[in-house]
Amino acid sequence: MATKKFGIVLDAKKCLNCKACTVACKFENTIHPGEDDYRIWVTELELKGTYPNISQEYQPSQCQHCENTPCASVCPTKATYKSPEGVVLIDYDKCILCKACMTACPYDARYENVHLHAIDKCTFCYQRQPEGREPACVETCPTRVRVFGDLNDPESEASKLLARNHTYQLKPERNTRPRLHYIK
Amino acid sequence: MKLSRRKFLAASGGAFAAAVAAANLTSLKAVAESGHGDAQTGEKGEKHIASSCEMCVNKCGFYAHVVNGRIKKLNPNPRFFKSRAMLCARGNAGAEEPYNPERLKTPLVRDGERGSNKWRKISYEEAFQIVAQKLAEAKTKYENRSSVAFFSSEGLQEGSFQMLAQTYGSLNTVRHPSLCLSSTIQGWSSVYGVYPDADLANAMFVVMPGANRAEALVTPDSMDFLRYRPKGQQLVVLDPRFTNTAAKADKWYPVKPATDMAFMLAMINVIINEELYNKDFVANMTEGFDELKAHVQQYTPEWAEKECEIPADEIKWCAREFAKYAPRSVIYPGRRTSWYVDDVAFRRACAIIPALCGCWDVPGGIVPKSGVPLKNPDIMYPFYDMVEERLDVESFGEFDNNLPDDARKEAGLPTDSVAYLGEKDGSWIRFREAVLRGEPYPVKMMMVYKQNFVEAAPNRAKTLKMMEMMDFICMIDIQMSDTAFYADLVIPESTYLERWDVVHSLAGIWPIATFRQACIEPVYQTKSMFEITGGIVDEMLKIPELWDDTDEEELEYFKEDFVEAILHAPIQDYIKYQVSGFENGYEKLLKDGVIYKTDQGVYGQSAKPGYRFKTRSGKIELTNVKYPDKGLDALPVYRRARQPKDGQFRFILGRHGWNTHTGTQNNEFLWEIQKENTLWINSKEALKLGIKNGDRVVVKSSVGEQTVKAEVTEKIRPDCVFYAHGFGRVSKGMSLVYQKGASQAAILEDYIEPISGNAAMHETFVTVSKA
Amino acid sequence: MAAHTENHGKSFLKSLIVNNKDIPAMPFIILGLILCAVGGFAVISVFVKGHHEAYGVTRQVPWGLLISSYAYFVIISTGIAFIGGLGHAFGYEKYAKISKRIVVLATIVLLAGFTQILMEIGNPLRMVYMMISPNFKAPIFWMGMFYGIELVILAFELYLIFKPNQTEADHKLAAVAGFLALLVGVLATSNLGYVFGSLNAREWYHGIYFSTFLVVSGVTAGAALLILVHTIVYKGSLPAELKPSMVSLGKLMGGGIGVMMFLYLWKMLSSIFTEPGDAYMSVMSLINGPLSFNFWIGEMLLAVILPLALIVTAKGSIKKLSMAGFIFLIGLFFTRFDFVVAGQLPPMRKGLAGSGVITDVAGFAFYSPSMLEWLVYMFGFGVFFLLYFSAEKFLNLETESHH
Ligand code: SF4
Ligand code: SF4
Numbered sequence A: 001m002a003t004k005k006f007g008i009v010l011d012a013k014k015c016l017n018c019k020a021c022t023v024a025c026k027f028e029n030t031i032h033p034g035e036d037d038y039r040i041w042v043t044e045l046e047l048k049g050t051y052p053n054i055s056q057e058y059q060p061s062q063c064q065h066c067e068n069t070p071c072a073s074v075c076p077t078k079a080t081y082k083s084p085e086g087v088v089l090i091d092y093d094k095c096i097l098c099k100a101c102m103t104a105c106p107y108d109a110r111y112e113n114v115h116l117h118a119i120d121k122c123t124f125c126y127q128r129q130p131e132g133r134e135p136a137c138v139e140t141c142p143t144r145v146r147v148f149g150d151l152n153d154p155e156s157e158a159s160k161l162l163a164r165n166h167t168y169q170l171k172p173e174r175n176t177r178p179r180l181h182y183i184k
Numbered sequence B: 001m002k003l004s005r006r007k008f009l010a011a012s013g014g015a016f017a018a019a020v021a022a023a024n025l026t027s028l029k030a031v032a033e034s035g036h037g038d039a040q041t042g043e044k045g046e047k048h049i050a051s052s053c054e055m056c057v058n059k060c061g062f063y064a065h066v067v068n069g070r071i072k073k074l075n076p077n078p079r080f081f082k083s084r085a086m087l088c089a090r091g092n093a094g095a096e097e098p099y100n101p102e103r104l105k106t107p108l109v110r111d112g113e114r115g116s117n118k119w120r121k122i123s124y125e126e127a128f129q130i131v132a133q134k135l136a137e138a139k140t141k142y143e144n145r146s147s148v149a150f151f152s153s154e155g156l157q158e159g160s161f162q163m164l165a166q167t168y169g170s171l172n173t174v175r176h177p178s179l180c181l182s183s184t185i186q187g188w189s190s191v192y193g194v195y196p197d198a199d200l201a202n203a204m205f206v207v208m209p210g211a212n213r214a215e216a217l218v219t220p221d222s223m224d225f226l227r228y229r230p231k232g233q234q235l236v237v238l239d240p241r242f243t244n245t246a247a248k249a250d251k252w253y254p255v256k257p258a259t260d261m262a263f264m265l266a267m268i269n270v271i272i273n274e275e276l277y278n279k280d281f282v283a284n285m286t287e288g289f290d291e292l293k294a295h296v297q298q299y300t301p302e303w304a305e306k307e308c309e310i311p312a313d314e315i316k317w318c319a320r321e322f323a324k325y326a327p328r329s330v331i332y333p334g335r336r337t338s339w340y341v342d343d344v345a346f347r348r349a350c351a352i353i354p355a356l357c358g359c360w361d362v363p364g365g366i367v368p369k370s371g372v373p374l375k376n377p378d379i380m381y382p383f384y385d386m387v388e389e390r391l392d393v394e395s396f397g398e399f400d401n402n403l404p405d406d407a408r409k410e411a412g413l414p415t416d417s418v419a420y421l422g423e424k425d426g427s428w429i430r431f432r433e434a435v436l437r438g439e440p441y442p443v444k445m446m447m448v449y450k451q452n453f454v455e456a457a458p459n460r461a462k463t464l465k466m467m468e469m470m471d472f473i474c475m476i477d478i479q480m481s482d483t484a485f486y487a488d489l490v491i492p493e494s495t496y497l498e499r500w501d502v503v504h505s506l507a508g509i510w511p512i513a514t515f516r517q518a519c520i521e522p523v524y525q526t527k528s529m530f531e532i533t534g535g536i537v538d539e540m541l542k543i544p545e546l547w548d549d550t551d552e553e554e555l556e557y558f559k560e561d562f563v564e565a566i567l568h569a570p571i572q573d574y575i576k577y578q579v580s581g582f583e584n585g586y587e588k589l590l591k592d593g594v595i596y597k598t599d600q601g602v603y604g605q606s607a608k609p610g611y612r613f614k615t616r617s618g619k620i621e622l623t624n625v626k627y628p629d630k631g632l633d634a635l636p637v638y639r640r641a642r643q644p645k646d647g648q649f650r651f652i653l654g655r656h657g658w659n660t661h662t663g664t665q666n667n668e669f670l671w672e673i674q675k676e677n678t679l680w681i682n683s684k685e686a687l688k689l690g691i692k693n694g695d696r697v698v699v700k701s702s703v704g705e706q707t708v709k710a711e712v713t714e715k716i717r718p719d720c721v722f723y724a725h726g727f728g729r730v731s732k733g734m735s736l737v738y739q740k741g742a743s744q745a746a747i748l749e750d751y752i753e754p755i756s757g758n759a760a761m762h763e764t765f766v767t768v769s770k771a
Numbered sequence C: 001m002a003a004h005t006e007n008h009g010k011s012f013l014k015s016l017i018v019n020n021k022d023i024p025a026m027p028f029i030i031l032g033l034i035l036c037a038v039g040g041f042a043v044i045s046v047f048v049k050g051h052h053e054a055y056g057v058t059r060q061v062p063w064g065l066l067i068s069s070y071a072y073f074v075i076i077s078t079g080i081a082f083i084g085g086l087g088h089a090f091g092y093e094k095y096a097k098i099s100k101r102i103v104v105l106a107t108i109v110l111l112a113g114f115t116q117i118l119m120e121i122g123n124p125l126r127m128v129y130m131m132i133s134p135n136f137k138a139p140i141f142w143m144g145m146f147y148g149i150e151l152v153i154l155a156f157e158l159y160l161i162f163k164p165n166q167t168e169a170d171h172k173l174a175a176v177a178g179f180l181a182l183l184v185g186v187l188a189t190s191n192l193g194y195v196f197g198s199l200n201a202r203e204w205y206h207g208i209y210f211s212t213f214l215v216v217s218g219v220t221a222g223a224a225l226l227i228l229v230h231t232i233v234y235k236g237s238l239p240a241e242l243k244p245s246m247v248s249l250g251k252l253m254g255g256g257i258g259v260m261m262f263l264y265l266w267k268m269l270s271s272i273f274t275e276p277g278d279a280y281m282s283v284m285s286l287i288n289g290p291l292s293f294n295f296w297i298g299e300m301l302l303a304v305i306l307p308l309a310l311i312v313t314a315k316g317s318i319k320k321l322s323m324a325g326f327i328f329l330i331g332l333f334f335t336r337f338d339f340v341v342a343g344q345l346p347p348m349r350k351g352l353a354g355s356g357v358i359t360d361v362a363g364f365a366f367y368s369p370s371m372l373e374w375l376v377y378m379f380g381f382g383v384f385f386l387l388y389f390s391a392e393k394f395l396n397l398e399t400e401s402h403h
């Protein structure tokens, strides 16, 4: 494969709503506790039905690493950019904190990191790439909801999952072409 | 007597020394190579150190990512197959524990009324002197070493605390199981002789009565039931509450509380009457089938439907499916089972079903736990004259277990003795009752290792009353827990990331052993329980009155073989000895954090014909052989439980995946997930009471009341209410959760399961009204 | 006088200084000083506390009061420049008569706007990266460009109008500059609409509506402010030769409000029919949601109905026109605030447990400006009052006849 294309395939049906991923992300990426300070979240979707016929699902999510990248196009200093593998990253030194990217992101994936003095969001734990390690949220999950990998490599576990299952993306109408794929 | 003890001791002590010497030679080299030798020196640079988690009982392995002497992150250890190489929210948040602004940093002695939160800082040496002095006072004053009670919580350092208890010689040790799982241990053991596991990674049909594996994480079950769920596996969950586990189930039966046994008995009825059971297995491996068959005739599915509100057809379906997939079918044994006053009988009923269908010790069935063989030195403590029997054994005559419907209500507060008491565990509620009565002898002093009974044990008012009766209370913990808050002396322990802990075999289908090594230097020069015990014992040895009721020679041996050889030696020596049966065991531990014989599941050890089970008959006992000796039912007998009256709700307990009991709420990274608990109340009932989501409500039982926000939900039966454990705290030293939300201990009534001595915590009825 | 011994430049500057005794500038200068002091205190607090602590903006509503106040000022400025351009470049005699005030006012209002954006942006120093690694796709880059250029043009115009001994060439240059100010101003303001319109996530801003609306309401506001300022400066009794200018500005304002009403109508209606989309939620937040007071009282009553009624019934009464201008400028604040906030009230994710998103029962995100945000806004006014009325006091802003 010429270039890698990183992405995550999620099987949200396996999610326990245990929050291991959200806490792991905070330590891996030095994010302090705080109401708005998080890169990743696990939503309890609306309860369906009334007692006793009810069902509930959980939806873990984070920055979608959109191929069509609304946040990057509005960034005046190119602080938000894409890595060769298509990971959407932020050069914190260039961030002027105009917050245009925050308002542009259809997934509310960005927040102001007070300690970095810049906008921050999920990076697929890019700092782990040189060592070939999985992102923290992927690695720590008790039930392996997320599978991270090179979607250009048909042999990667992520590609295989994608090929084998029906999947969907969040907010397809925004035409962002997310790199997070949810198994139906 | 003395001679033979000494002989045995010499043998084991010698082996201990030899093994340590041998291990030292190889390990020195290995340490130099692996670079782990500098594990304790702090300083610059990055490193990854293998150790294990202490945020709950599972002890999951991790590699601590240490940057410039500070823990940055804990990452799951890929070799830790028991947890399927994961680390949960708490395990991750553990990285904060050494730096928690509210951790205990130095020993504190009370400097005002109990509970006034006035403390004076003292040194560890002073603290050890105070403890030794107080222990001596108790011995002299009451002439009974058992007048000092030793409460402890589960953990790799609990053994160090037990060393202190045994050195002192008190028989009153009170551990956590009787606030937790002693009834399921007793129930399953009464059938199989052991408390087994369920193989969720291979089972095709799983019945989970009440266990909440999605939120109360148990390795590897919580991982397996979703991650390695075999294709086509059916999961049936019985729970009055729609837990995250119920959300994952193929069928959720909102069972009427305290009637689960009816469901199980009816399943047995169907399996036997429709001849779905495994005839060979029953004939070869079990005892008492005919009695069982006769006994369950009364328990038809139609009868059960009326009791447990699960349709008869569903019960039949479960029985047939269970038998269809046998032996890959399980009834899940569960862990915290301190539910009802007849919990052991209920667990017996659960255990009988897989036995009927031969789901024993095969993949996908019920499987006895295996362990990793470790060596543990036999320590011979001196015999003392001034010691009395445990307080909670048979001190008030036999307990009549055959409670008729009304008597169960009347005897709602059973204080009689427990039929099968864990020798070292005791029965918590029973123990407190005896202390309060002061019979048969007074207990006047408490040594507590991390057991936060003020919030963990039902009926907080009584617990506080018991504490008031104490001459002296010493607490060892890492934060100012509620129990520490009312203590006289608080000794900080190092957090698990700052200390070395002995090796522990985690028994199960996939046995693995782990330990702890210090990932960082203690941030505040704190000590481990092992060092604390060493310090206290040293001080004790300076006080002659403490040793005048034992044999001098024995005492000398004790000093030599225990105090010198173990307590005064580095704890690493102990660890080396434990793994001396493994080639390069110690080096492996340092590098991998784990040690094991195989990473495959261990099955079939006890499935061979002729195998002798640890029951009286040596077989799987469908009908228990020894119970009738104590006047207990040989077979599970269903007695209709009390149910809440109009206007009352049954208060049920539980927790969420991001907190463990009362120990983790004051960690900011977990606290921000849930800042206070809320009362779950069924939306229809809430409507009747005029309660809206978010309203503050008063929850009141006969022993206390709490005010808490209501969460109006579809996720609970109309006759139950629930809030999570660990909130509404009384310790000002836990400022994040101090008086936030509601406490369970404050409103729980103190019922007891009389066979195992387990607390019965789902027997409290409450009223709910707008605040 | 000693001035003769000083160098040329200084004497040029000195020659500009006058002391206009009959202009009631002092109260406004004092007001400006007070606002600057209070606002300055707020500015310092913001730096001490950090933006995140100091401001009420959130993850869901990242743009708040200061973006509105920025838009409020800079769009008025470009509106004024637009009117100036009409006078200068297209020879609208009535506006040319007040061209000096126009240039000074436009410049100072623009500066007031810049205080707001400088306080809004978390790392203003890093704006050098807009030069080092510009993103030509980013509307904020163009926003910086256009407003920067606008400031340069206005500065040049200032130089030209205050230059002693003006030549015919200067007048021609001024005409070109005036035209450029108009052009760049329109570009800047419509681009501001695009700053919002380019936000993939926020449907409310999509389309051409806001670019148009901002330009129109800006020109309207420019007219309003010019009428108001002249009324103040002349204490209500304008020289006869300026009256036609004011009446004409009044007409411009009335026309502007008329176009705004037209735009409102179709924006509202078209958004209502996007149910259940975010634009629908935004319009509902105005009509019947958290912003409804702002919308009905502020935007509709103060910025549309009352001023229009006053203008229609003015019949040449400068008093009524200036009253209309005053009310409109108050109402316009709500218009800007609602514009910025309404688009962000529909959250990008539902406010469910665990999502981290907090919403009200109707599903709207929350935003209410913090005290410090209000005070920084006041700082903007302080800068405006202080500078503008100092200019009135110490400079001659009367436009002399060209011929
Ligand atoms: S760690 Fe996995 S199971 Fe837990 S909340 Fe995150 S995605 Fe869900
Ligand atoms: S999810 Fe948001 S932050 Fe992430 S790439 Fe897409 S637009 Fe950008």
Ligand code: SF4
Pocket: A024, A025, A026, A028, A029, A039, A040, A062, A121, A122, A123, A124, A125, A126, A135, A136, A137, A138
């Ligand atoms: S990939 Fe890394 S940065 Fe992104 S959510 Fe997961 S842990 Fe956080």
Ligand code: SF4
Pocket: B053, B054, B055, B056, B057, B058, B059, B060, B083, B086, B087, B088, B089, B090, B091, B092, B217, B219
């Ligand atoms: S389950 Fe979680 S808290 Fe328990 S030991 Fe494992 S990682 Fe630690």
